[in-house]
Amino acid sequence: xTTERDAELSALLDGALAAREERALRAELARDPVLAARLAExxxxxxVLRALPARPVPADLRARLHAKLAAEALPRASHGVIRGGxxxxxxxxxxxxxxxxxxxxxxxxxxxVVLAGPSGQPAEDAGAKAPLVATTPRAASPLGxxxxxxxxxxxxxxxxxxxxxxxxxxxxxxxxxxxGSPDPSRVASAAEPAPSPERPAADVFVGEPEAEAAGEASxxxxxxxLALAPSPGASPTPSTLGTAxxxxxxPQVAVAPAAELLVEMSDSxxxxxxxxxxxxxxxxxxxxxxxxxxxxxxxxx
Amino acid sequence: xHDEDVRLMLAFREGDDAAFDALFERWASxxxxxxxxxxxxxxxxxxxxxxxxxxxxxxxxxxxADAKFSTWLYTIASNVARNxxxxxxxxxxxxxxxxxxxxxxLELAAEESPVDEIVNARREGAEVEAAxxxxxxxxxxxxxxxxxxxxxxxEVARALETTESSVKALVHRARVALAEQxxxxxxxxxxxxxxxxxxxxxR
Numbered sequence: 446x447t448t449e450r451d452a453e454l455s456a457l458l459d460g461a462l463a464a465r466e467e468r469a470l471r472a473e474l475a476r477d478p479v480l481a482a483r484l485a486e487x488x489x490x491x492x493v494l495r496a497l498p499a500r501p502v503p504a505d506l507r508a509r510l511h512a513k514l515a516a517e518a519l520p521r522a523s524h525g526v527i528r529g530g531x532x533x534x535x536x537x538x539x540x541x542x543x544x545x546x547x548x549x550x551x552x553x554x555x556x557x558v559v560l561a562g563p564s565g566q567p568a569e570d571a572g573a574k575a576p577l578v579a580t581t582p583r584a585a586s587p588l589g590x591x592x593x594x595x596x597x598x599x600x601x602x603x604x605x606x607x608x609x610x611x612x613x614x615x616x617x618x619x620x621x622x623x624x625g626s627p628d629p630s631r632v633a634s635a636a637e638p639a640p641s642p643e644r645p646a647a648d649v650f651v652g653e654p655e656a657e658a659a660g661e662a663s664x665x666x667x668x669x670x671l672a673l674a675p676s677p678g679a680s681p682t683p684s685t686l687g688t689a690x691x692x693x694x695x696p697q698v699a700v701a702p703a704a705e706l707l708v709e710m711s712d713s714x715x716x717x718x719x720x721x722x723x724x725x726x727x728x729x730x731x732x733x734x735x736x737x738x739x740x741x742x743x744x745x746x
Numbered sequence: 747x748h749d750e751d752v753r754l755m756l757a758f759r760e761g762d763d764a765a766f767d768a769l770f771e772r773w774a775s776x777x778x779x780x781x782x783x784x785x786x787x788x789x790x791x792x793x794x795x796x797x798x799x800x801x802x803x804x805x806x807x808x809x810x811a812d813a814k815f816s817t818w819l820y821t822i823a824s825n826v827a828r829n830x831x832x833x834x835x836x837x838x839x840x841x842x843x844x845x846x847x848x849x850x851x852l853e854l855a856a857e858e859s860p861v862d863e864i865v866n867a868r869r870e871g872a873e874v875e876a877a878x879x880x881x882x883x884x885x886x887x888x889x890x891x892x893x894x895x896x897x898x899x900x901e902v903a904r905a906l907e908t909t910e911s912s913v914k915a916l917v918h919r920a921r922v923a924l925a926e927q928x929x930x931x932x933x934x935x936x937x938x939x940x941x942x943x944x945x946x947x948x949r
Contacts, residue, residue: 448918451918451922452914455914455917455918455921455922456899456914458893458921459892459893459899459917460898461892461898461899461910461914486925486928487921487922487925489925489928490893490921490924490925490928491893491894491921493870493871493874493924493928494874494878494889494890494893494924495893495894496871497871497874497875498871499775500778500788501775502774502775502778502795503792506774506792506795506796507767507770507771507774510770510796510799510800514800514803517800517804
């Protein structure tokens with residue numbers, strides 16, 4: 446029995462021979478019992494395979510499918526936010542996302558844009574065109590629940606007497622757009638709140654209009670002038686981002702196209718990142734911010 | 747080209763979710779059988795059935811009724827199975843055959859086999875099933891789709907993204923290999939009967 450002849454018999458079983466070939470082969474089978482026996486052997490394989498019992502489809506398979514479909518139907522932005530506790534069935538992708546998100550969140554938390562002039566600043570600073578940049582104090586966790594992220598429009602001619610307040614504007618540019626190095630004297634510190642007679646301080650991030658990349662800003666900070674904003678009420682405007690305990694309103698923030706977020710973390714910050722849990726409320730606040738940015742970018746594109 | 751499956755798929759494309767469920771009902775069992783043979787693991791096969799239908803769901807807007815629905819579905823399923831088989835660190839398959847689950851021994855007793863046609867058929871099935879799993883992936887897929895599901899070679903070729911002549915060769919090699927295993931199994935089951943096996947010429 447040749448391989449070619451086996452191939453013909455196999456094709457015959459599958460109905461894959463042309464009519465003329467099939468007629469010729471059947472005529473040969475009628476004359477050749479050995480060939481016919483070989484055909485029967487091959488046909489037995491098919492019979493056995495077809496007779497293999499089929500187990501029923503699990504009753505819950507369709508429900509499981511629909512659960513996956515429902516999960517896929519969630520808006521993309523909501524995937525970017527981890528709310529509440531850890532997922533019931535953590536998977537590698539989610540774990541990766543949590544880690545990556547923590548890193549991105551740290552970057553975002555380290556960059557805060559405000560528009561305000563600190564106490565005692567010259568009046569010309571109030572009319573700054575570029576967003577002001579400040580960072581969290583290096584000694585503090587960048588993702589604490591007491592962090593407020595503020596995005597600020599730069600066009601605003603913020604009154605100097607509103608220093609130490611967050612004055613976000615709808616057309617905000619993110620910190621990365623800023624250039625110039627921060628003026629240490631204009632950054633308030635939480636540990637050592639900016640001396641402001643009008644306000645209880647500690648709710649402001651203040652930077653310099655000419656601030657350069659955030660990493661530079663981070664290094665140039667004067668710890669004595671940094672402020673960690675107590676989140677709620679940090680700003681009355683809807684574009685204020687980030688209160689950990691409450692859902693922030695939809696921010697109206699635009700990312701500057703050429704923005705580059707350069708962040709340098711100290712060892713202590715990196716260590717703090719490593720200890721964060723996915724359900725850390727600080728991360729939730731930051732991820733809300735990032736999710737909103739994501740949505741805005743999607744809209745823009 | 748407007749078979750019932752195509753009609754359902756077109757209805758689903760137009761927003762009829764019940765049509766999607768109907769397609770699932772019609773095809774889940776066949777897909778499960780096919781994918782179980784491909785990945786050799788029942789639980790994984792169930793996951794892959796879901797993955798196949800997820801892809802159908804995602805691709806509904808792009809569906810064009812230019813081929814039989816079964817061809818399209820098996821193309822997706824074959825890709826899903828191939829991805830699974832290519833996955834690094836894939837866990838060792840749990841060879842849970844039907845016969846094993848039903849309590850039939852996989853090892854054939856060459857001696858003292860009860861002359862019982864049902865038992866023998868089950869054992870033959872287990873032997874052929876085990877031999878099927880040893881075949882190369884594409885032979886396995888081609889034979890199953892052609893011999894069990896009855897797809898024409900042209901459809902098998904589309905599903906496996908190859909040519910009809912290649913499918914013909916794949917099916918032939920697979921069938922011959924299993925025929926040999928089946929003859930050996932029968933020789934063990936009924937040792938007193940010398941098997942008559944007409945082997946292929948070059949083997």
